[in-house]
Amino acid sequence: MKKVVKFGGSSLASAKQFKKVGDIIREDKSRRYVVPSAPGKRSDKDEKVTDMLYQCYEAALQGKSYKKILEKIRERYDEIIDGLNLNLNLDFEFSTIEENFLKKAGKDYAASRGEYLNGLVMAEYLGYEFIDAADVIFFDEDGAFLADLTDKELGERLGHTERAVIPGFYGAKKDGTIKTFSRGGSDITGSIVAKAIHADMYENWTDVSGFLVADPRIIKNPEVIETITYRELRELAYMGASVLHEDAIFPVRKEGIPINIRNTNKPEDKGTLIVESTCRKPNYTITGIAGKKGFCSINIEKAMMNAEVGFGRKVLEVFERYGVSFEHMPSGIDTMTIFVHQSEFEEFEQSVIAGIHRAVEPDFVEMESDLALIAVVGRGMKATRGTAGRIFSGLAHSRVNVKMIDQGSSELNIIIGVKNADFEEAIKAIYDIFIMTEV
Numbered sequence: 001m002k003k004v005v006k007f008g009g010s011s012l013a014s015a016k017q018f019k020k021v022g023d024i025i026r027e028d029k030s031r032r033y034v035v036p037s038a039p040g041k042r043s044d045k046d047e048k049v050t051d052m053l054y055q056c057y058e059a060a061l062q063g064k065s066y067k068k069i070l071e072k073i074r075e076r077y078d079e080i081i082d083g084l085n086l087n088l089n090l091d092f093e094f095s096t097i098e099e100n101f102l103k104k105a106g107k108d109y110a111a112s113r114g115e116y117l118n119g120l121v122m123a124e125y126l127g128y129e130f131i132d133a134a135d136v137i138f139f140d141e142d143g144a145f146l147a148d149l150t151d152k153e154l155g156e157r158l159g160h161t162e163r164a165v166i167p168g169f170y171g172a173k174k175d176g177t178i179k180t181f182s183r184g185g186s187d188i189t190g191s192i193v194a195k196a197i198h199a200d201m202y203e204n205w206t207d208v209s210g211f212l213v214a215d216p217r218i219i220k221n222p223e224v225i226e227t228i229t230y231r232e233l234r235e236l237a238y239m240g241a242s243v244l245h246e247d248a249i250f251p252v253r254k255e256g257i258p259i260n261i262r263n264t265n266k267p268e269d270k271g272t273l274i275v276e277s278t279c280r281k282p283n284y285t286i287t288g289i290a291g292k293k294g295f296c297s298i299n300i301e302k303a304m305m306n307a308e309v310g311f312g313r314k315v316l317e318v319f320e321r322y323g324v325s326f327e328h329m330p331s332g333i334d335t336m337t338i339f340v341h342q343s344e345f346e347e348f349e350q351s352v353i354a355g356i357h358r359a360v361e362p363d364f365v366e367m368e369s370d371l372a373l374i375a376v377v378g379r380g381m382k383a384t385r386g387t388a389g390r391i392f393s394g395l396a397h398s399r400v401n402v403k404m405i406d407q408g409s410s411e412l413n414i415i416i417g418v419k420n421a422d423f424e425e426a427i428k429a430i431y432d433i434f435i436m437t438e439v
């Protein structure tokens with residue numbers, strides 16, 4: 001039995017947390033490959049080491065004083081090392097980091113040091129071998145992840161290693177330049193390692209007892225999802241359920257390796273099992289709800305647009321020209337609405353509108369900003385009639401105005417557009433309608 005265990009920043013924020021992690025790893029001999037994140041927040045008001053590293057590097061780059069922040073970062077590690085009574089001194093590591101900051105080693109190099117240092121501490125604490133992710137996780141010159149090369153090199157290296165710590169979040173290009181995944185990317189490293197060693201399980205340890213039906217910051221004590229499919233999870237992760245990085249499922253999915261989300265603070269909880277497919281009936285019609293704020297809709301009207309061959313393509317080409325990707329595109333006979341990320345769109349707004357006028361000569365173009373999209377996801381929805389109707393009535397009851405509703409062709413998800421201001425209320429209403437009433 002081989003397990004890969006990834007521990008998030010909240011699980012490694014202090015010596016106290018490290019001790020819980022040590023107990024978890026020692027309790028099961030198959031937990032042989034460990035992927036740590038950088039120390040996270042110890043409390044709501046605390047700072048993540050990764051954020052401090054970005055700040056520190058930015059200051060060094062601009063020739064501003066950076067030593068204080070570097071010292072604060074050093075204190076975070078020393079607190080952990082001292083609390084664990086380790087015989088480890090990071091003087092050399094910190095002076096190398098400082099030198100490299102002054103040589104402008106890059107933002108990714110800076111951010112990656114959080115995981116690198118935590119990996120050294122973890123390896124010392126567990127007595128496991130330390131493997132620098134820069135030696136086994138590869139990117140091409142343009143920064144694209146090299147899956148096949150990584151899989152081969154990592155597989156070979158770990159094939160000879162009984163127990164190892166591989167820091168999350170980063171790898172390197174051929175010339176040695178450090179490159180990170182996007183934020184939260186240690187989840188991806190864990191998945192890559194699990195694939196390379198053909199693990200039986202990828203355990204992802206965090207500060208919640210699994211994937212929850214809805215964001216715990218919006219719903220108090222939401223239900224835990226016992227089993228969820230990769231496809232359902234991908235929809236929820238993409239729409240903002242941040243517990244697992246949206247790209248973390250791809251490597252393990254190819255191998256059919258299950259992911260188990262677990263709580264470092266409550267190791268006795270079973271957590272959530274993420275699988276390719278399952279015969280297990282979901283507990284509720286819906287599996288989960290997630291959403292994001294900050295969208296903008298562009299509503300185009302033109303009589304008989306549905307009869308005009310190439311209308312949609314011409315409109316989308318205008319967005320493409322300005323590098324704006326679209327999120328959803330519900331359409332009617334004479335109308336077409338395009339949802340885009342407000343932050344991506346704002347800069348090009350007037351150029352895109354002018355481009356649409358030139359490309360398709362619409363009767364009318366209207367925009368609405370400050371919208372939120374909510375995804376209601378569930379493999380159980382296909383077999384149940386009236387799901388959209390229930391959502392509508394739940395939202396109407398809570399006086400939330402629905403701007404858009406779009407059912408995916410897979411019948412796995414329904415996307416609802418509401419005003420940003422109604423976002424939390426809408427999620428509560430949907431949670432109530434499905435979870436509180438279907439007991």
Ligand SMILES: Nc1ncnc2c1ncn2[C@@H]1O[C@H](COP(=O)(O)OP(=O)(O)O)[C@@H](O)[C@H]1O
Pocket residue numbers: 007008009010011037040184205206207208210211212213214215216217240241242243244
């Ligand atoms: N549907 C959800 N289920 C569980 N957690 C969620 C969900 N949506 C948002 N979260 C948030 O994700 C957090 C865990 O993710 P993250 O902060 O990346 O953890 P880690 O530091 O362990 O990697 C939780 O503390 C919770 O606030």
Ligand SMILES: N[C@@H](CC(=O)OP(=O)(O)O)C(=O)O
Pocket residue numbers: 007008009010037038040048050051114168169182183184185186187
């Ligand atoms: N430390 C990195 C990578 C990461 O995955 O962190 P966490 O596991 O704490 O989400 C970040 O903050 O983005």
